[in-house]
Every structure is written in C-alpha cells, then in structure tokens.
Amino acid sequence: MSEQPKETFVQTFKRNYLGGSFLSDVVTMLLAFVWAFILGAILMVVASPDIMAKAKYLFANPGDFFGAAWDKITTAYEALATGAFGSMSALGVTTAQAAPLIAAGLGVALCFRVGLFNIGGQGQAIWGCTFAAWVGFGLHLNAVIHVPLALLAGVAGGAAWGGIAGFLRAKFGANEVIVTIMLNYVASSLLAYLLLHQLGRPDRTDPIAPLVDRSAMLPSIPGTRFHLGFLIVLAAGVLVWWLLDHTKLGFQVRAVGGNSNAAATAGMSVPFTLTMTMVIGGALCGLAGSLLVITPNALGEPDALTPLLVGSIGFDAITVALLGRSKPLGTVLAGLLFGAMKAGALRMQGAAQTPGELASVIQAFIVMFVAAPALVRTITPFLATRRKAKAAKPVASVADSTDVPAIAEVSAA
Amino acid sequence: MVYPTETATAEPVDSGLSLRGMTTRFGALVANDSINLDIVPGRIHCLLGENGAGKSTLMNVLYGLLKADEGAVYIDGVEQHFRDSRDAIDAGIGMVHQHFMLIDVFTVAENIVLGREPGKFGLLNTGSARQQVRELSERYHLDVNPDAVVEDLPVGVQQRVESLKALCNDAKYLIFDEPTAVLTPQETDELMGIMRALRDEGHAIVFITHKLHEVRAVADDITVIRRGRVVGQATQDMTEAELAEMMVGRSVSLRVDKDPAVPGEVRLEVEGLRVSDPTGAVVVNGVSFEVCSGEILCVAGVQGNGQTELASALLGLIPILGGTVKLGGKDTTKANTRTTLQSGMGYVPEDRQKDGMISELTIAENLVLDQIDEYASFGRLDLGGLGRNAEALVSEFDVRTPSVDLPASSLSGGNQQKLVLARELSRPLQVLVASQPTRGVDVGAIEFLHKRIVAERDKGTAVLIVSTELDEVENLADRIAVMYRGKVVGIVPPSTPRDVIGLMMAGTPYPEACASCGVAVDEEVTV
Numbered sequence: 001m002s003e004q005p006k007e008t009f010v011q012t013f014k015r016n017y018l019g020g021s022f023l024s025d026v027v028t029m030l031l032a033f034v035w036a037f038i039l040g041a042i043l044m045v046v047a048s049p050d051i052m053a054k055a056k057y058l059f060a061n062p063g064d065f066f067g068a069a070w071d072k073i074t075t076a077y078e079a080l081a082t083g084a085f086g087s088m089s090a091l092g093v094t095t096a097q098a099a100p101l102i103a104a105g106l107g108v109a110l111c112f113r114v115g116l117f118n119i120g121g122q123g124q125a126i127w128g129c130t131f132a133a134w135v136g137f138g139l140h141l142n143a144v145i146h147v148p149l150a151l152l153a154g155v156a157g158g159a160a161w162g163g164i165a166g167f168l169r170a171k172f173g174a175n176e177v178i179v180t181i182m183l184n185y186v187a188s189s190l191l192a193y194l195l196l197h198q199l200g201r202p203d204r205t206d207p208i209a210p211l212v213d214r215s216a217m218l219p220s221i222p223g224t225r226f227h228l229g230f231l232i233v234l235a236a237g238v239l240v241w242w243l244l245d246h247t248k249l250g251f252q253v254r255a256v257g258g259n260s261n262a263a264a265t266a267g268m269s270v271p272f273t274l275t276m277t278m279v280i281g282g283a284l285c286g287l288a289g290s291l292l293v294i295t296p297n298a299l300g301e302p303d304a305l306t307p308l309l310v311g312s313i314g315f316d317a318i319t320v321a322l323l324g325r326s327k328p329l330g331t332v333l334a335g336l337l338f339g340a341m342k343a344g345a346l347r348m349q350g351a352a353q354t355p356g357e358l359a360s361v362i363q364a365f366i367v368m369f370v371a372a373p374a375l376v377r378t379i380t381p382f383l384a385t386r387r388k389a390k391a392a393k394p395v396a397s398v399a400d401s402t403d404v405p406a407i408a409e410v411s412a413a
Numbered sequence: 414m415v416y417p418t419e420t421a422t423a424e425p426v427d428s429g430l431s432l433r434g435m436t437t438r439f440g441a442l443v444a445n446d447s448i449n450l451d452i453v454p455g456r457i458h459c460l461l462g463e464n465g466a467g468k469s470t471l472m473n474v475l476y477g478l479l480k481a482d483e484g485a486v487y488i489d490g491v492e493q494h495f496r497d498s499r500d501a502i503d504a505g506i507g508m509v510h511q512h513f514m515l516i517d518v519f520t521v522a523e524n525i526v527l528g529r530e531p532g533k534f535g536l537l538n539t540g541s542a543r544q545q546v547r548e549l550s551e552r553y554h555l556d557v558n559p560d561a562v563v564e565d566l567p568v569g570v571q572q573r574v575e576s577l578k579a580l581c582n583d584a585k586y587l588i589f590d591e592p593t594a595v596l597t598p599q600e601t602d603e604l605m606g607i608m609r610a611l612r613d614e615g616h617a618i619v620f621i622t623h624k625l626h627e628v629r630a631v632a633d634d635i636t637v638i639r640r641g642r643v644v645g646q647a648t649q650d651m652t653e654a655e656l657a658e659m660m661v662g663r664s665v666s667l668r669v670d671k672d673p674a675v676p677g678e679v680r681l682e683v684e685g686l687r688v689s690d691p692t693g694a695v696v697v698n699g700v701s702f703e704v705c706s707g708e709i710l711c712v713a714g715v716q717g718n719g720q721t722e723l724a725s726a727l728l729g730l731i732p733i734l735g736g737t738v739k740l741g742g743k744d745t746t747k748a749n750t751r752t753t754l755q756s757g758m759g760y761v762p763e764d765r766q767k768d769g770m771i772s773e774l775t776i777a778e779n780l781v782l783d784q785i786d787e788y789a790s791f792g793r794l795d796l797g798g799l800g801r802n803a804e805a806l807v808s809e810f811d812v813r814t815p816s817v818d819l820p821a822s823s824l825s826g827g828n829q830q831k832l833v834l835a836r837e838l839s840r841p842l843q844v845l846v847a848s849q850p851t852r853g854v855d856v857g858a859i860e861f862l863h864k865r866i867v868a869e870r871d872k873g874t875a876v877l878i879v880s881t882e883l884d885e886v887e888n889l890a891d892r893i894a895v896m897y898r899g900k901v902v903g904i905v906p907p908s909t910p911r912d913v914i915g916l917m918m919a920g921t922p923y924p925e926a927c928a929s930c931g932v933a934v935d936e937e938v939t940v
Contacts, residue, residue: 012816246796248789255782258771265730265760265768266783267751 031376032369040362041073044354048072076352083347084340092225098339100288102233104313105320105331106240107284112326114277115257120165120180121314123187124282127157128289130191133305136212136294143215150216151290158286159279166278170271192307209305217294217302229291241328253277288313319367338363425487429453430586435484437470444470446641452586454617457608459628462638463660463855464826468621472588476508477501507584509575511591517564521557522546525578549581569600588619593627605631623855625653661857669863674891677706680875681844685736688726696722698899704875711890712879714918719899720879721763724848728760729753741843754783757843761833761850769833772822776814777803779821780836810835827858834862838869845869848879863889
C-alpha cells in the first residue's frame with residue numbers, strides 16, 4: 001500500500017498554472033508578440049521612401065526622422081487595432097475573417113495530434129467551397145434546408161478529399177505530406193476545369209461561378225459582417241475539444257499520435273484512427289471552404305467561386321494550428337488573432353500607406369518568435385540574465401535518462 | 414546495520430579527481446546533495462544506486478553537460494571550471510554514455526573523429542581518420558573495423574566504438590554510465606576485461622551501475638548513493654543482500670518465496686511456430702511448448718535468438734508463417750492483437766518506452782490503454798471511472814506519483830514497469846506473457862514485480878516469461894525453455910545447474926550439456 005500523500009486540488013492548480021514554467025511560457029509568448037511588432041515597426045519605417053529620405057540628414061535634425069517614424073508607426077498600429085477591434089463593424093470583419101481560419105486550423109490541428117501533417121487544407125477547402133457553391137446556386141430550396149445542405153455538401157467534399165489521403169497513408173503507408181500536396185494540385189486544376197466548362201456563368205468566358213442563392217447564405221446581422229458561421233466554427237472548436245478529451249476516438253487519436261507502436265500493442269487499429277482523423281480534418285477544412293461562398297463579403301453579397309477564392313487558407317491554417325499548439329482553444333484564439341490582423345491590415349494600408357503585405361510579415365514574425373521561445377528569451381534583456389541563473393537546466397532532456405527521479409521523492413525529501 | 418562512513422576527507426586528493434560538496438537542484442528536487450567523491454587512477458570505482466538516485470546527474474555535471482548549483486571539482490588538487498563538455502574532455506575526462514551518442518549511418522571511423530575531424534580547408538581526410546582508429550584499436554585492444562557502418566554492428570561492438578571515442582581524446586578518467594544494460598552476458602564479461610585492462614594501464618574508471626553482481630566482480634572502490642546523497646562506502650566482501658540494503662534503505666529479499674506450482678489445464682499451446690523477421694529470415698523455427706494454469710514457464714536464452722519475435726507473434730503483432738497458437742483452447746494463430754488481448758492474454762512488452770506506454774498521456778490513461786472499451790459507452794469516455802481505476806491500481810501496485818493525471822513520462826523506470834504490469838493484471842487473464850519484465854528496473858521494484866508475478870500464478874493464470882537474466886529465470890521459473898537460433902533446445906527444471914543451462918543457451922542439447930558438466934541427466938526432462 002502506498003503511504004505517500006496524494007496531491008490536493010490546490011497543489012494541482014499551483015503545479016499547472018502557477019508553476020514557474022507556465023507563467024514563464026505566457027510571458028515569453030507575450031514577448032514574442034512584442035518583438036514581432038517591433039520588427040514590423042522597423043520594417044515599415046525602412047519601407048517608406050519619405051521617412052528614409054529624412055534619415056539622410058539624421059544627425060543634423062534627428063527630430064524630423066524620429067518624429068516621422070513615430071508618427072507612421074503609431075498611425076499604422078492604431079489603424080490595425082481600430083480595423084480589428086475599433087468598432088462593432090470592425091469586430092464583425094474580424095470574426096468574418098477569422099471563421100474560415102479557425103475551421104481550417106482545427107482541421108490541421110486535429111491531424112497534427114494524431115501525428116499526420118495535413119498539408120491538404122487547400123484541396124479540402126476547394127472541394128468545400130465547390131460543393132457548397134454548387135448546392136448554393138444549382139439547387140433552389142427553402143433557406144431552412146438550403147443552408148444546412150450547402151454546409152453539409154462542403155463538409156462532405158472536404159471529408160472525402162481528406163479521406164483519400166488518410167486511406168492511402170493507412171493502407172499503403174503513403175507519406176501524407178506528398179499525397180496531400182499533390183491532391184491540392186489536383187483539386188485546384190479540377191476546379192479550374194469545372195469553372196470553365198461546367199459550373200461557369202453562361203454569360204462569361206472567365207472561370208467564375210454564379211453567386212449562390214440568398215436562401216443558401218448563412219444568416220447574418222444586417223449591416224455588419226457577423227454571421228452564423230462564426231458561431232458554427234466556435235462550436236466546432238468545442239466539438240474538437242470534446243472529441244479529444246471525452247471520446248474513445250479522441251483517446252485513440254492521442255494514443256496513436258503519442259506512440260503508434262504502443263497503441264498497436266494495446267490492440268488499437270492505427271489505420272482506422274489515421275483514416276478517421278484525416279476524414280474529420282478534411283471535413284473541418286471543407287467547412288472553412290464552405291464559409292467562403294455562403295457568407296456575406298464587405299458589400300453584403302456572397303463571393304463568387306473562382307480559382308483564387310480559397311486564397312492561401314490551407315497554408316494559413318498550418319500556421320494557425322502551429323501557433324495554437326494543436327490544442328482546440330489555442331487554435332481558436334490563433335485563428336481569431338490572424339483574422340484580426342487581416343481585418344486591421346486593410347485599414348492600416350489605407351490610413352498609413354503601409355504595404356498590404358506588412359500584416360502578413362508581422363504574422364510570420366509572431367509565429368517565428370512563438371515557435372522559438374529560446375530566441376525570445378535570449379534577445380530580451382531582462383530575461384537573458386535569468387537565463388544564466390537557469391544554466392543548471394540540462395542541455396538534453398532529463399527524462400531521457402532512466403534516472404528521472406520520482407516526483408514523490410520531492411515531497412518526501 | 415552500521416555502514417562504513419565516507420573516506421573522502423575535506424582536502425581533495427593530490428593525484429586524482431575529487432568532487433567536494435556537489436549539489437545540483439532541478440526546481441524543488443535536489444538531485445545531488447553535498448556529494449564528496451574521490452576517483453583515483455589505477456582503480457575501478459563503482460557508483461552504486463537505484464534508478465533515480467542521482468548517479469547520472471552527478472556524472473553529467475562532471476562531464477560538463479550540467480552546471481552544479483554548489484560544489485567544486487578538483488583534478489590533482491587544482492580546482493576546475495567546466496563551461497561545457499569540451500572543457501571536461503580537455504581535462505582528461507571521457508564518458509561512455511548509457512544511450513550511445515553515435516550516428517547510426519556513419520562508419521566507425523567517422524564517428525570516432527566526430528568533433529575533431531582531420532583534414533585541411535574543410536576537406537575531410539578519411540584516410541587519416543581510419544589510420545587513427547586502427548592505431549587506437551591496437552593500443553587499447555578494442556577490436557573494431559573502421560569502415561563498418563555503426564547501425565550494422567551488434568550492440569557490444571557499438572559500445573566498443575563509444576569507448577574508443579572517449580579514449581581517443583586522451584581520457585585519463587573514464588566514466589561508464591550503466592554500460593551493461595544492453596549487453597549479453599558474454600559481452601558484459603568482455604567489457605569487464607576491457608575495464609580491468611584500462612585500469613592496469615593507469616586510467617581511472619568510474620563504473621555506474623545498479624547491478625550487484627557486476628559490482629562485486631570488478632570494483633576496487635564502491636560508493637553507494639541513495640536519493641542524491643552518499644550513503645557510504647561499501648567493500649567488495651559485502652554480500653549482495655548487504656549492498657542491496659545500502660542501496661534501497663531497507664532489507665531486500667533477492668529471492669522470491671515461491672510455493673511449488675500446482676499446474677492445472679493447458680492454457681497456452683504453441684505448436685510448430687514459425688516466424689520471420691522483416692528481412693525475411695526465419696527467426697522462430699518450429700517452436701512448440703505448453704503453459705498450464707498455475708505455472709511459470711521461462712524462456713531463457715541470449716538476446717537475439719528469436720525470443721523477442723516469439724513473444725510478438727503470440728500477440729499477433731507480427732504475422733505467423735506456420736504452426737498454431739491456442740489460447741484457452743481457442744485458435745488465435747490468425748487473430749489480430751485486439752482479439753488476442755480480449756481472449757485473455759496479458760502482455761508486458763520488452764521495451765516499455767516503445768511498445769508499453771505512451772509518455773504524453775497521463776498515468777490514468779496509460780492504465781487503460783488496452784481496455785478502453787470498458788470505459789466507453791456510445792463512444793463517450795467515463796473519465797470518472799478512469800480516474801477511480803487509476804487510483805486503485807496506483808495504490809495496489811505502489812506506483813510512486815503525487816497524481817494520476819501527470820504524464821507517464823514523469824515516472825521513474827521502475828514505476829513505469831509497475832504501471833505496465835498493473836494494467837495487464839487489472840483484467841481477468843488466461844495467460845500473462847511478460848518479456849524482460851525487470852529490464853532497467855532497480856532492486857526495490859524488482860522484488861515487488863517478482864512477487865506480483867508469482868501471486869498471479871497462484872491465482873491460476875498461466876505465466877510465460879521471456880528473460881535474458883539468468884537470475885530472474887532461476888528465481889521465477891517452474892520450468893525453463895532454453896532457446897537458441899529459433900528453436901527450443903530443451904525444457905528443463907529450475908534445479909538444473911547453471912553451467913548446463915549456459916551450454917544449452919549456446920546450442921548444446923541437454924544430454925550432451927549434462928555430460929560435459931559431469932551432471933546426471935534428469936530423467937523427467939523431455940527434449
């Protein structure tokens with residue numbers, strides 16, 4: 001019988017949230033953002049010919065340069081923030097931009113958890129928007145049926161496309177990175193073909209599909225861009241969380257992702273788990289694609305299906321999932337962040353004449369710094385001195401050696 | 414019992430390596446606590462302690478891989494300051510790691526010159542590298558082929574490469590960290606010979622281990638560490654039981670008290686089993702045996718004679734070429750893993766990290782890995798039931814952890830093995846198959862695991878143990894099946910002399926082995 005004391009609730013809470021490691025991680029993540037914005041500020045100054053002209057006589061009249069630089073930076077970031085959160089309508093744009101990113105991010109994150117790299121978000125989203133669009137303009141039904149049917153069609157399309165890669169990986173060991181990337185090409189080529197020959201508008205020769213019927217569009221708050229799709233993806237986030245932590249399939253996903261050998265030895269079917277996960281991941285990316293065609297754009301109209309509508313959502317989804325550490329809550333928050341940046345970027349471009357790509361660059365910096373906390377700690381002055389004191393931390397993981405001391409011995413000692 | 418006290422005085426030794434007051438902390442955990450140690454050239458110094466005692470941490474500090482919080486290292490009376498392992502190597506300290514630091518796809522020569530590659534202007538001079546290896550090989554009598562690719566070499570030879578790597582940096586102080594964990598008995602003897610030869614040449618050897626018989630075989634000095642502190646010095650004339658008591662802190666029985674077996678009906682029937690490995694070679698070549706309820710059959714043999722594949726094939730992890738397996742009367746030859754498990758087979762895999770548990774998942778989740786259906790209804794998990802099950806098992810099997818919701822990686826090796834066994838024994842079993850059940854496990858936990866296995870046998874379960882440790886086989890077996898090159902050489906009683914079993918492990922059939930050893934043949938043995 002064991003006589004060691006069991007951990008109390010307070011001790012568990014302290015260990016999980018107030019332990020040095022958690023706080024330090026949060027601080028490091030916040031600093032990652034700070035550094036990304038600092039680098040972005042430097043970039044926008046350097047990219048502006050007016051301000052760089054003032055740098056030429058920096059030593060004669062530094063106030064000019066620094067004044068202009070400061071002006072530009074504050075105008076730009078103020079515009080970014082206002083464009084993202086500054087008003088109800090800004091928030092609407094943020095949620096509208098975030099919704100597809102959250103959905104696709106969840107799709108990629110779920111696959112990461114099982115150990116698969118789903119690079120096929122592009123292709124899965126393409127089938128999502130294609131099927132949803134086709135149901136949207138090809139059928140004419142009552143809204144009560146039309147909307148769910150369009151969504152379902154998109155989800156099914158993405159699920160099937162993801163399932164192909166999952167099946168090939170499960171049955172034949174085909175590397176899912178290669179298969180999903182190739183399937184992306186197939187999907188985008190098929191879409192171009194369909195738009196030119198089957199689904200295109202009769203009055204135009206360029207590849208563009210008709211707009212979906214009003215009855216197929218997701219309900220939204222008039223005058224804003226808040227739409228039901230945002231709530232749907234939030235529900236999807238809850239669903240993914242519930243799946244992972246509360247269902248047998250989720251248990252198998254985490255087991256196979258953690259150690260597929262041990263999962264197989266325990267009798268789990270690794271092929272089944274891999275395939276199901278790609279199907280669900282594909283379904284989520286398909287949902288993302290559907291949202292692109294059945295939600296209102298800035299003019300209140302649905303966007304038409306074109307080869308470029310999907311944009312780079314499949315790849316953005318990967319960065320969202322990475323930033324969110326493949327956890328459901330993290331992915332939702334990361335998707336919101338990226339949606340906010342997209343929403344603010346337009347305004348920033350207009351108000352401060354910064355290049356449109358700057359927002360993407362800052363996003364990239366954020367992901368880079370979040371992915372390399374050690375880098376952040378090194379370049380941040382006050383964290384660097386703490387790093388020296390922590391030099392007793394081993395270079396290799398302590399858990400590698402069989403000498404990992406049982407934690408109970410700490411409380412006993 | 415009064416232990417001999419530390420002989421390390423306050424002053425560091427004039428000639429040799431001294432550690433004074435070494436203290437290293439990881440957060441609240443004190444891994445090393447004011448450790449004093451003297452390592453003198455020309456002697457083999459054994460560092461003895463359980464898993465988790467702090468031996469590897471101490472050596473990592475010495476080798477510059479970790480920074481101690483307090484304490485100093487002296488070489489020949491002069492205090493040293495190591496910023497990284499480079500400094501330690503320059504000071505003459507070499508380390509042969511427990512988990513080899515070799516690059517599998519490189520040749521021996523490339524591995525040995527790693528970090529000091531000979532050559533000009535960025536061009537690698539391979540001829541010079543191979544020459545260096547040949548010279549070192551001869552000088553230290555460590556035979557290796559410089560052009561062999563490391564991943565093709567047997568583990569014992571890989572270790573020689575590790576040793577050469579340390580020696581080629583002119584190491585005066587050689588640290589061997591648990592080197593025998595991966596070696597066969599013969600390879601272990603060879604290694605001990607190498608250590609003695611190096612000692613006689615004037616090197617100082619530090620030998621970290623938790624295996625008592627090795628310590629008694631080769632040590633000149635013995636320091637026992639427990640929970641980060643030096644317990645005392647031991648001497649070679651102490652018995653294994655006394656050494657074990659010093660290591661663990663209480664008296665440990667090294668032999669299991671076992672009632673005679675009362676075998677019942679046949680539970681596991683293997684007939685003409687043939688299994689091949691991934692390259693296609695037949696590694697189990699017509700093996701037949703039976704295990705009855707209430708008895709323990711041990712499969713003994715040197716690693717690599719088909720035992721690993723035998724165990725995997727019984728569970729359905731690898732396909733069976735020929736023959737049959739019957740579990741409780743039911744033919745499971747073609748059954749998949751899940752069906753076999755559900756038919757009542759418990760399975761403790763040889764490599765718990767790779768096949769037995771999932772480090773990221775919690776202890777509670779690992780405890781139901783192969784029984785998840787019991788805790789799921791309509792796909793929904795019963796988390797409360799999972800937790801209660803975990804609490805009960807952790808308590809029953811004395812798994813040391815403050816919480817069952819911690820990841821399984823937080824457990825020490827012995828506790829991880831207890832977790833795997835606890836899981837398998839927590840459901841009704843016809844047969845328990847356990848492969849190397851105490852590999853990498855310390856003395857205290859071994860005692861517990863052996864007791865539990867015998868208790869399971871007494872409950873009526875048929876137990877099949879595959880083990881390369883003869884001590885364990887003798888301790889547990891009611892019958893011993895010796896395997897060599899994929900065949901069962903013979904099935905003998907545990908009273909059979911060790912020498913006879915040793916010869917059988919090398920392929921000699923039972924009657925000849927008995928004749929060689931001058932022992933009477935046991936008429937009851939059917940080969």
